[in-house]
Amino acid sequence: MSFIVKIKKQLALYELLVDLETEAGILAVIGGSGSGKSMTLKCIAGIETPDSGFISLNGRVLYDSSKKINLPPQKRNVGYLFQEYALFPTMTAAENISIVMKQKNPVQVQKWLEEYGLGDYADSYPDHLSGGQKQRLAMIRMLAAEPQCILLDEPFSALDEHIKRKMEREVMEMLHDFDKPILFVSHNQEEVYRLADRIGSMENGRFSPIREKRAFFAEPQTVGQAKLVGCNNISEIDWISEDRVYAKNWNLSLRVPFTELEEQKKYRAIAIYPGDITLYSEDAILEEKQVRNKISVKSCSTEEELHSWAVSCQIDGTDAELMMLLSKEKMPSVPEKITEIFVDGGKIHLLQ
Incomplete structure (x- = not known):
């Protein structure tokens, strides 16, 4: 089951440029609003x-500008779950499902409704359903149309936080046997990590290469990706040598992974995950190859989180700050006075 999208479209602020190929499984597209x-x-x-390009699904061409092929939505066999669900307000729950079926089957419709907790709502209209019930109904309707791929557009954004996880589980159960491509769009890094198999980012209309989700989160490749995965310590750089940079935002010279001079042209910034910044103690066990960057700080403020301490450290001689996360399990309390923090140069990420 191959799904190919290679398209261009000029928008008001930028040109949309997408080049992706995927197969069965969930591919997440993560990006900020308006990306x-x-x-x-x-x-x-x-x-x-x-404006131009090519879209095909399992060898069937949906759009080809060069051949003037542009199938209408109803002939593309693509399931699309909108943010607002797009249920027909003047149709009952059962009618919303039946209308998309190739062969009407009231018994099957009722079976689906009962399977997903809507058995008593077959004759109810959408405005009498809760947000979670509307989403379940929209999912049933989408699957009843027997799509060859599914598009999920911020499917949980309209839900209250306390039911969001529950609905995530329900949606994943409903999609468990759907062995075709699923494109899942979101700006929420946590739900993307929980639900997706692979991830690509969208930044100002440009779609990045697709990567396995653990690699995407562990090794961001651009400034935009670093922000999307929650790495908020980011600075522009000038190169000093093959393994040292000047971090302009922090007024610091730092050791970084060794990079050949020709390769250095690709990288314009660095990022440090808050969890990779540490406090030094004499009994700390350091890896043999670890190159510690020592950073002097003049003041720190601490906020308590569920499993960690969030420590904001103002770098000595500047107004800039670095955010540090310290595990409560390893450190039951944070020292009142912090004058130095440390980061392993090997854990500093080079960004394009």
């Missing part, structure tokens, strides 16, 4: 038309 995520799904579904 082009939803527009990409609309182009795939046929709601919007690219």
Whole structure:
């Protein structure tokens, strides 16, 4: 089951440029508001038309500008779950499902409704359903149309936080046997990590290469990706040598992973995960190859989180701050006075 999207579309602020190929499984597209995520799904579904390009699903061409092929949405066989669900307000729950079925089957409709906790709502209209019930109904309707791929556009954004996890589990159970491509758009890094198999980021209309999700979160490749995965210690750099940079935002010289001079041209910034900044203690066990960068700080403020201490450290001689996360399990309390913090140069990420 191959899914190919290679499209361009000029938008008001930038040109949307998407080049992706995927197969069965969940591919997440993560990005901030206005980055082009939803527009990409609309182009795939046929709601919007690219300026040029090619879209095919399992060998069937949905759009090809060179051959003037542009199938209407109803002929693309693509399931699309909108943020607002797009249920038909004048139809009952059962009618919302039946209308998309190739062969009407009231018994099957009732079976689906009962399976997902909506058995008593077959004759109810959407405005009488809760947010979670509407989402379940929209999912049933989408699957009842027997799509060849599914597009999920911020499917949990309209839900209250206390039911979001429950609905995530329900959606994943409903999609368990769907062995076809699923594109899942979100700006929420946590739900993307929980639900996706692979991830690509969208930044100002540009879709990044697809990567396995653990690699995407552990090794961000651009400033935009670092921000999307929650790495908020970011600085522009000038190179000093093959393994040392000047971090302009922090007024610091830091050791970083060794990089050949030709390769250095690719990298314009660095990022440090808050969890990779430590306090030094004499009995700390340091790895043999660890190169510690010592950073002097003049003041720190601490906020208590569920499993960690969030420590904001003002770098000595500047107004800049570095955020540090310390595990409560390893450190039951934070020292009142902190004058130095440390980061292993090997854990500093080079960003394009």
